[in-house]
Amino acid sequence: MYSTKPSFVYGFHGIDRDAAIHILNQEDNFRHSNNSYDWLGNGIYFWENNYQRAIQYAQENSKRSNSTIKTPFVLGAVLDLGNCLDLLAQKYIDYLSIAFNVLEQYLERENKLLPMNSAFGKSDFDE
Incomplete structure (x- = not known):
């Protein structure tokens, strides 16, 4: 392989x-x-x-x-x-899941929140 x-x-x-x-x-x-x-x-x-x-x-x-x-x-x-993180390959999808769990546990121990994505707002563009 x-x-x-x-x-x-x-x-x-x-x-x-x-x-x-x-x-x-x-x-x-x-x-x-x-x-x-x-x-x-x-x-x-x-x-x-x-x-x-x-x-x-x-x-x-x-x-x-x-x-x-x-x-x-x-x-x-x-x-x-x-050597890339190919999100079409199952082994990398599995790896990402494990990495997320590790991050979640670490942040919980540190009493921190998971980061959240947010869309660009109107404030990011000239009106």
Whole structure:
């Protein structure tokens, strides 16, 4: 049995045009997202095989008052999935369930609440 997914996928990243040009010219690197609402964790987010969703994200993000995206743009990349958390594979679904239980027990011992996701409100966008 293998533990890595032997495949490559196309990924698309919504970004500001000027930032994309700097990355393409190797003058800068992708910046890791580390927002409180990044429910998948810190990192660089790509839409797998979905250019349209990446540009939609960039356009929506550009409307936020604190957005760094002035001119919505999309960078494409060929990604090697390698050792990833594949939520279509049963062993990773099982792993996620175990990890959730461990987190829940830890937070209970620490007398802390489980984090909760919430949607963006109108306050996140210019009226």
